[in-house]
Amino acid sequence: MSDIITGPPRGGHGPVRKDPVDLAQLESHPVSLRRIGALFRPFRGRLAVVVVLIAAASAVGLATPFLTRRLIDEAIPDQDVPLLLLLVGGMLAVTVAASVLGVVQTWLSTTVGQRVMHDLRTDVFVHLQRQSLDFFTRTRGGEVQSRLTHDIGAMQSVVTTAATSIASNVTTAVGTAVAMAALSWRLSLLSLVVLPPAVWLTRRVAQMRRAVTAKRQRALAGLHGQVEESLSVSGVLLGKTLGTGPLLSERFRTSSEDLLDLEVRAELAGRWRMATMSILFAAIPALIYLAAGLPATSGGMTIGTLVAFTALQAGLFRPLMGVLNVGVQITSSLALFSRIFEYLDLPVEIGDPVAPVDLDPGRVRGTVRFEGVGVTYPGGDRPALADVDLVVPAGTRLALVGATGAGKTTLASLVARLRDPSTGTVSIDGVDLRDLRLSTLAQVVGMVSQETYLLHATVRENLRHARPGATDAEIEQAARAAQVHDLVASLPDGYDTVVGARGHRFSGGEKQRLAIARTLLRDPRVLVLDEATSALDTRTERSVQAALDAVSRGRTIITIAHRLSTVRDADLIAVLDGGRVVELGDHATLAAGGRYAALLAASEERRHEPVLAG
Template sequence: MEPTTSGTIAGTEDRPRRGGRTVTAAEKAQAREVSLRRIGRLFTPYRSRLAVVVAMIVASSIVGMASPFLLRAVIDTALPERDVALLVALAAGMVGVAALTSAFGVVQTWISTRIGQEVMHRLRTDVFGHLQRQSIAFFTRTRTGEVQSRITNDIGGMQSVVTSTATSIAANLTTAVATIVAMAALSWQLLLVSLVVMPPAILLTRRVARVRRAITAAQQRELADLNVTVEEGLSISGVQLTKTMGSGPAVVARFTRSSERLIDLELRSQLAGRWRMASMSVIFAAVPAIIYVGAGLPLGDAMTIGTLIAFTTLQAGLFRPITGLLDVGVSIVSSLALFARIFEYLDLPVDVDDPADPVDVDPARARGHVRFSDVTFAYPGSETAAVAGVSLDVPAGSTLALVGETGSGKSTLAGLVARLQDPSGGRITIDGVDLRDMRLADLTAIVGTVSQETYLLHTTVRENLRHAKPDATDAEIEAAARAAQVHDLIASLPEGYDTVVGSRGHRFSGGEKQRLAIARTLLRDPRVLVLDEATSALDTETERAVQQAFDTLARGRTTITIAHRLSTVRDADRIAVLDHGRVVESGTHDELLARDGRYAALAAA
């Protein structure tokens, strides 16, 4: 977005809005001017089709201007002279003009709507794809409902502008110019009288546009709040929370207040345009009266009745294209708030992205030798590093266990291996290649992660597993499920692997969901396994069975395991004990116990 000297949207200064929510700096930034040139670039790929539309509009407008002259000939010639043949020809000409302009209108509407929908599609997919590339940090600080609102409400609100603006400008401008030329040909004196309405109409329109833009920005923020309330209040987890905490009435009241504010904003938006339309209607209605009075003065001595009627018909027709042009101006200005919100997301920098000059890596040949070299990482806004100066060497095919108290940095290290974030200092390599020098697709093929928070899609068990490997066969899916000790459970379901898991997998227990997540990861056959509390929700018996499967599958792979239960990591080749982001001890289970240090204390606890 281009910088501007404008401050805040009207009515959104540094004070709480109704409902108690403070307008943030990011929301104020949405009031910035958006370059019309940048909006115009959205239509660049469709220039040839737009040119065809404009040509059809110009042709339609020129053809349509024949009607007043045909009407004048009917009144001044055909009727007084009772020339039936001429009258039939003129009437046929009127019908032909109407038919031709209608045909032009249908075709140009189809083309322009198609162009508009393709631009909308491109915006939606560009925003969605760009957000997919954002780091985890973006999603931890952004409300899910806000993201959904940008993609649905904001882009949806631009539909009429994107779909019809270009053709509306061309159609109304062409019609207005052709009408003015025809009026000048009939009587240039009366034309000057007609155009006296333009200055007040333009001033009224500019005022309405400014008001509507501020209201549009406020509406979109309120819609985002509404989306957040729906997402938080009607998700499975949200409903469970409100039912167990008895907060349902408060959530309903919050939704009601937000919906009421939308009513007020919509009323203000509509009324902002209605009084302008009412004022212009009065002004345009006064012009024919002035013309009729003028016809009785010397000005009208040389004017025929046919000319007068044809002129007033054109003058009445001029109201529509001029009003249309002014309405387009209002729509464009008010829609700038929507474009600002969309471009704000499109302009977000990508923190974790493919390198400009990636190192070619063949995931199938990766050995999985992981090395942490003086790795340091601090979360944005935090003054304390989550991990600091960590150096660890995990040879290919070996097992590293990370243990420590909550908040010691274990999960942060796991996220760095999967490149959910990049270290702020030091480097992490696999087979000697810095993760930041690899293509993300290659890295995800090498590193597989099972976290303590399992997310299942609202689809079948089979498709949930296939999400990790879209081309996986049914046999491969079943083999992965057997390895994760979850095949028997799936087979016992009413529809087996075709059973729908339900929203976020809530029809399964925590242990069952984690075993499904383990199977999903194993289906990809990664060379490096990162198990972040992967068995934390399993009972002792199931955990033992899954651990045996992991022991089998870990042969030949590099495995980094994070666990609170030390029984699951005692056989690891190396155990690193973390405390406040630093490695304080390292060795095998027996070695660490013999030192009687931090690990021994954890084992005793």
């Protein structure tokens, strides 16, 4: 995905350009530095300590060249053993102190970064849980997972690595420049002359390498795409039936040759980069030695000063490149925060009311009422539902029938509040669903859809997911009601059998029976079945329907189905057409004539189980 930043802010040995994708993200969703600062406010004490430790580690590290100068100029030539031991001990102490400070600083910064990322990750997950189904239907697959994992993972690197790297590079570069000036102002001026062309050359080589690498990645992605499309079962079948095998082979050969050229160029660019760095690292000390050896520029410089200055000069280049890249790192970091805040700023379309109505789920009778209900999807040219007035008395079995697109699933989804009506109200026992807490509504309304989803866990854990406090006896009772207990009991591990990813161990009908058992375990007063028996054969459907009939006493059942056997015994049948309820009554009444009778007549022309359109 080209618009996802899947790594830490770019660094390297040369200044890099700001990624246009980062800039576009910040333009579409600007980020306030105050908002970012608020994330770290609880840890400001630790962050202050981290900054102090970074500065201290940089300062301590700068002591080594000065100790080296005295070692070379005084201790070794004069054979001053006490001074020699003192200086060598000082050098060891500086190394140990810098290492300890680095460990403590890493521990503190990592802890802060992980805590901030934990809070952000949890906040985003909780916020996305509150989003409506419409959000997930219009969001690209993998986008949510990418932001929760890749983006937040990259942000962790920003917090613990990039931020500390910026502080460390700045303090090291400034401290090194001051120390170099203190050792020799003449050689410092020479460095100022040499560094700009060195930086420019490094930048040019780095840009060339990045451009070639980007082309190589795009070519490689294209090659992978050709393999996936052409050598899959569907791709091979299409190629054989259309006779396009030679054309595909020639296209693959051309792409492979392009990739070959880019691989060679990328490798050469990498070698040029290493060669450039080697030349720079060798040329700068050589020029310093030259200046130190010429009478006009040496200024009576000692050997110790020259060695110390060269060591400082060698350590200046990398932090200086880091300082020059600060702008790019900040832009990349802000883009990552922008992507996360963009999700956190999503409005909650379906949430808990400000002043919820207290409703005891145990006392709900289950009267469902639709009053003037209309639903229009964003961008839709016509409403999915319009002026629906319908009352489902408590304990009534309502069947919804109609052609595909008539609005059956939309109407049923309103009862579980998977979406809210654009106009009108949906109520249970006279209480508008929008006035109920979502947790209360989930206890009152249960829903089994035609798309069954099972967790990668045991059967027992899948069923208990609906009611964590359910006993084993209650789990088995629900499984018996859904006609799936005997199947589960026959498995080697019984209810402890792992269903596998998305329930691949079971057939479609078995998964639907497990889903029905899971919903029945919650004992909802209102039960919505959105073609819940669509994957069952006629015999199994009848047994499940008989079980549902047994447990439906006292419940309000709203069923969407196409099979006549599923709806003919319903107390009420609502026929939908074009988002409106055009007929309402029982099977005997509606079969006499009208839209339902037409659907029935069309279904009876089929030899198999009658199907009511759809």
